[in-house]
Amino acid sequence: MEVTFKDVSLSYDGSREILHHLNFTIPEGTLVSILGPSGCGKSTTLMMISGLLAPTSGKIFFGDKDVTKQDALARKVGMVFQNYALYPHLTVLENIMFPLKMAKVKKPERKKRALELAKLVHVEDQINKKPGALSGGQQQRVAIARALAKEPSLLLLDEPLSNLDARLRIEMREEIRRIQQETGVTTIFVTHDQDEALHISDHIMVLNNGDMQQFSSAETLYDNPSNLFVAKFIGEPVINTLEISDFQGELDQHVPADILKNAVSVGIRPEALQDHDSGSDTIATIETTVKEFEKYGREKNAQLDFHGKKLLTTEIENNLEKDQKLTLYLQKSGFYLFDQDGKRIFGGDQDAK
Amino acid sequence: MKVKIAMVLRYVILILGGIIMLMPFLWMLSTSLKTQPETVKIPPIWIPKQLQFSNYIDAFKAAPFAQYFLNSVFVTTVTTVGQLFTSILAAFAFSRLNFYGKNIIFVIFLGTMMVPVEMLIIPNFVTLSKLHLVNTYAALIVPWLASFFTVFTLRQNFQSVPDQLYYAAKIDGASDWHYLWHVLVPISKSTITAVTVLQVIGSWNSFMWPLIVTNSENLRTLPVGLQAFTGDAGTNYAQLMAASTFVILPMVILYLFLQKYIIAGISKTGLKG
Numbered sequence: 102m103e104v105t106f107k108d109v110s111l112s113y114d115g116s117r118e119i120l121h122h123l124n125f126t127i128p129e130g131t132l133v134s135i136l137g138p139s140g141c142g143k144s145t146t147l148m149m150i151s152g153l154l155a156p157t158s159g160k161i162f163f164g165d166k167d168v169t170k171q172d173a174l175a176r177k178v179g180m181v182f183q184n185y186a187l188y189p190h191l192t193v194l195e196n197i198m199f200p201l202k203m204a205k206v207k208k209p210e211r212k213k214r215a216l217e218l219a220k221l222v223h224v225e226d227q228i229n230k231k232p233g234a235l236s237g238g239q240q241q242r243v244a245i246a247r248a249l250a251k252e253p254s255l256l257l258l259d260e261p262l263s264n265l266d267a268r269l270r271i272e273m274r275e276e277i278r279r280i281q282q283e284t285g286v287t288t289i290f291v292t293h294d295q296d297e298a299l300h301i302s303d304h305i306m307v308l309n310n311g312d313m314q315q316f317s318s319a320e321t322l323y324d325n326p327s328n329l330f331v332a333k334f335i336g337e338p339v340i341n342t343l344e345i346s347d348f349q350g351e352l353d354q355h356v357p358a359d360i361l362k363n364a365v366s367v368g369i370r371p372e373a374l375q376d377h378d379s380g381s382d383t384i385a386t387i388e389t390t391v392k393e394f395e396k397y398g399r400e401k402n403a404q405l406d407f408h409g410k411k412l413l414t415t416e417i418e419n420n421l422e423k424d425q426k427l428t429l430y431l432q433k434s435g436f437y438l439f440d441q442d443g444k445r446i447f448g449g450d451q452d453a454k
Numbered sequence: 455m456k457v458k459i460a461m462v463l464r465y466v467i468l469i470l471g472g473i474i475m476l477m478p479f480l481w482m483l484s485t486s487l488k489t490q491p492e493t494v495k496i497p498p499i500w501i502p503k504q505l506q507f508s509n510y511i512d513a514f515k516a517a518p519f520a521q522y523f524l525n526s527v528f529v530t531t532v533t534t535v536g537q538l539f540t541s542i543l544a545a546f547a548f549s550r551l552n553f554y555g556k557n558i559i560f561v562i563f564l565g566t567m568m569v570p571v572e573m574l575i576i577p578n579f580v581t582l583s584k585l586h587l588v589n590t591y592a593a594l595i596v597p598w599l600a601s602f603f604t605v606f607t608l609r610q611n612f613q614s615v616p617d618q619l620y621y622a623a624k625i626d627g628a629s630d631w632h633y634l635w636h637v638l639v640p641i642s643k644s645t646i647t648a649v650t651v652l653q654v655i656g657s658w659n660s661f662m663w664p665l666i667v668t669n670s671e672n673l674r675t676l677p678v679g680l681q682a683f684t685g686d687a688g689t690n691y692a693q694l695m696a697a698s699t700f701v702i703l704p705m706v707i708l709y710l711f712l713q714k715y716i717i718a719g720i721s722k723t724g725l726k727g
Contacts, residue, residue, distance in 0.1 A: 153621050173624040186622035190640040199636075203627035251627065 102163050102254035102287050103129045104150060109159030111145060111311075119145055120311040123159070127304075132281050132288045134298035137308035138334070143291045146308065147257050150289060152176040163254065179248030179286075180257040184264060185240045187232035193243050194219065194228040200251045218246040221280060238269045245280060256281070256288045262297060274301050295335055307331050325449035329439040332368045338402075341369040341412050345438070349408065355384045356438065360447050364438040368448075373435025374405075374414035376427060383430040394421040405429070479702075486510070486695035493691040506692065510700070513693040517682035518671070519700070526675040529594045529664075530657040536599040537653055538646070544600075545608035546634050550620065563602045572662070579666060593667040594675070598657065604649045611645040612638060647715040655705050676701045 104127040111120040120142045127133050135143040148154040149161065152173035160169045168176055179200075187196050194215050201211035219225045222242040224235075232240055241261060248256055258277065262270045278301050281288045292298050298305050299319040307314040307322065307330075314334075315327040326332035332340050345364045352361060375383075389405040389412060396402075401417040405427065414429065421427065437448035480500075485493050486509055488502040513519075547553070548560055578597045579588070587593045615638060623633040639646065661677040668674065680701065683694035709716070 148621075151621075151625060153624060173621075174627055174629070177627075178625065180622070180625040182618040182622060184616065184618055186616065186618040188619070188622075188637055188641070190637075190643075199628075200626035203632060247622075247626070 103127065104255065104287070104289070105162040106149075107160045107162070109149065109156045109161060111142075111149065111154065111157050115157075118157075118311060120149075120156075123313055125306060125313060125316050127287065127289060129164075129287055130285050131303040132278065132290060132301060134290045134292055134302040134305045135308060136292055136295060136298040136305050136334075137314075139293055141308045142311040143293075143308050144259055147180075147259050147289060147291050150255065151178050151180050151257055176255075177251065177253055178255040178257055179251065179253035181241070181244045181248050181259065181261045183260040185232070185244040185261075187240055187243055187247070189232055192229050192231055193224060193235070196232065196243055197246045197250050200247060204251055214250065215246075218249055219243075221249070221283065222246045222276070237265050238273055241265065241273055242276070245277070249280075249284065249286070253286065256284075256286045258288065258290045260291055260293070262292070263294075270297070277301060295337070299335075307334060309334070324434070325445070326368075326437065327445055329366050329368065329443035329445075332437060332439075332445070336370060338371050338413055338415065341371065341374075343367040343369070343407075343410050343412075347408050347410050351385050351387050356447055360438065363440045363446060365441045366439040366443070368437040368439065369412070369431065370435030371402075371413045371415045373416075373432040374412060374429045375416045375432060376414075376418055376429060378430050379432060382432045382434060384433045384436060385431040387429050387431060389427050389429055391421045391423055391425045391427055394423065396420065403427075482695045482698055485691055486693075486699050488692050490690065490692055493695075509692045509696040513683070513696040513700070516690075516693060516697075517679050519676070519679060519697070521672060522674050522676045522679035525594075525673060526658060526677075529591065529675055530654055532591075532595050533598045533657045534650060534653045536595065537601050537604060538650060540600050541604035541608055541649070542634070542639060542646075544605045545612050546630075546638065548605065548609045549612035550630070564606065566602055567606070575662065575666060578663075582667065589668050589670055589673065591673065594664055594673070597663070601653070604653065607649050608642065608645060611642050615641065644715045644718045647712060648718070651708060651712050651716050654708065658705055659702075 106123045106125050109120065109123045110118055112118040123146065135146055137143045145154065149156055152168070152171055152175065155172075156169065160167055162168065163176065188199060191199065194212070197215040197218050198211045201214060206214070216225065216228070219228050222245050224239055224242045224246065227235060227239055227243075232243065235243065244261070245256075245258075261277070262273055265273060274297055277288075277290070290298070290301060302319065304317060305319055305322055306316040309330050315322060315331045317325075322331060322335050326335065329342070333342060343366070345361070345367055348367070356364075378386075387407055389407045391403055392406050392411070393404040394401070394417070400415065401420075403414050403417050403421055405412045405414065412429075433448070435448075438446050440446050484500055484502065487505045487507065488499075488509075489504075489506055492499060492502055548556065574597075582588050582593050582597070587596070619637065619641075620633060623637050628636065659677060660675070664673075664675045664678045665681075668678070680694060680697055683690045683697065
């Protein structure tokens with residue numbers, strides 16, 4: 102099911118807005134992540150899609166149908182909660198059967214469907230246990246099976262992996278991807294973990310302070326961040342950010358003057374600072390001093406001093422000494438300028454959204 | 455060493471407390487097996503010379519206890535079931551629903567918990583007599599169909615249930631009514647058991663109210679029926695205690711079986727029984 106938000110805003114108390122004028126369309130059959138820091142409104146957005154929360158203004162469409170006024174009961178979505186919210190007094194099978202029972206499906210039929218779902222999520226050997234006797238990963242699987250039981254048009258996942266340990270998290274995110282592809286259900290996944298979002302989703306929506314920052318593929322987010330927030334939020338290690346005033350003429354020959362005049366912040370990805378000239382992609386050179394050099398495994402990281410500001414690079418070929426002078430070649434891909442509102446005005450592909 | 459002394463002291467105090475608690479029950483048992491002169495003997499004796507089991511048979515014959523027993527069972531059952539039903543609904547409303555004046559109403563109800571039960575006897579009696587319900591089963595039951603103590607205890611428990619479970623039920627297609635009976639009530643089993651047992655005991659032991667509001671013999675409950683042994687010529691203590699033993703026996707058995715739930719249910723809400 103395609104989900105469309107048209108100018109949706111929400112405020113709990115009428116004065117302070119939690120979400121501001123959201124406009125987006127989630128295409129049918131895709132897996133979309135809503136990504137953002139804590140308190141940015143991503144779970145709230147999910148609650149509005151589910152119908153547990155009604156928007157203060159704006160309209161929500163499922164396909165062509167306006168569902169703004171419908172509650173959770175009527176919207177028929179499946180949802181997995183952060184703490185799974187399984188019914189503790191029911192067995193695994195009864196948990197999966199519960200939505201079917203509420204939909205008044207006949208008992209033999211609902212048992213059959215529940216068993217199929219238990220197989221799909223690989224908990225068929227646990228069906229007679231109570232949720233309390235299951236591990237976190239198994240509870241997660243049961244919660245997904247329950248959410249899928251009534252063949253929902255949408256599957257919503259609210260930070261489903263945050264209560265799992267690191268290894269299980271990676272396993273489960275692949276499971277979610279597999280289940281989504283097997284069932285073809287449009288899936289919306291809320292997370293604060295960029296790694297999770299980048300690995301699992303077709304598209305990522307970045308939210309901050311109740312505003313949509315960017316909604317695009319993982320690759321576009323990284324290569325063409327639409328603003329400073331997205332540039333800083335996506336990428337590990339974090340992008341180097343400097344003020345335009347930290348540069349002393351190094352950019353003058355290389356960036357058009359009318360753009361440079363509006364630029365306020367500079368973002369440089371750590372891999373865009375190279376210690377050798379790559380040729381065509383190099384747009385400028387800067388003189389730095391080595392502050393720290395670390396080498397572990399295949400990785401070489403250097404902390405550099407540039408006019409009193411710190412820079413990090415991961416693209417060092419030769420070992421370095423502390424306090425050594427170093428010329429760095431700034432690569433065009435991975436170099437961005439932002440104006441006073443944080444909007445990207447240089448670097449990347451200007452046409453990309 | 456210090457730890458050991460503390461331990462011993464703790465047990466001594468607990469055992470003493472236990473003995474004090476048990477004393478009336480033991481005295482009741484002992485008296486129920488005495489002859490009439492032995493019951494009033496000074497200094498009191500604990501173990502009768504000869505155990506008078508015939509007191510139990512005589513006590514049964516003294517009044518229609520089978521009828522009283524049925525009355526007690528009936529009143530207790532209806533009161534408890536009715537009160538649980540109203541309290542579960544009210545507790546759900548106070549814990550989950552939003553309605554105008556919710557907090558004010560709650561505080562007013564909370565205030566009623568401070569009114570002693572004895573003070574309610576007269577207004578309740580006047581109300582019932584105006585409704586022409588005095589001396590009926592309804593009189594024994596209706597005033598106790600709502601209890602704010604039960605509402606409050608259940609509400610505290612319902613509030614400890616995570617919101618996400620409610621949302622999950624909503625997403626799964628459950629109405630408030632389904633959520634209440636298929637999810638909330640089953641998972642609040644221990645608290646519900648605790649308030650049920652407390653209510654059963656309270657209702658079973660209730661004396662003052664049935665005494666005041668009924669006067670026909672066929673409406674008498676067991677505690678009221680015990681008066682049969684107190685006449686103008688004095689009290690037959692041995693038979694009274696024999697009958698009392700019979701009256702409290704079901705409650706003692708009930709408590710022994712369910713004490714785990716009672717303690718868990720009450721300690722969870724931080725309330726005294």
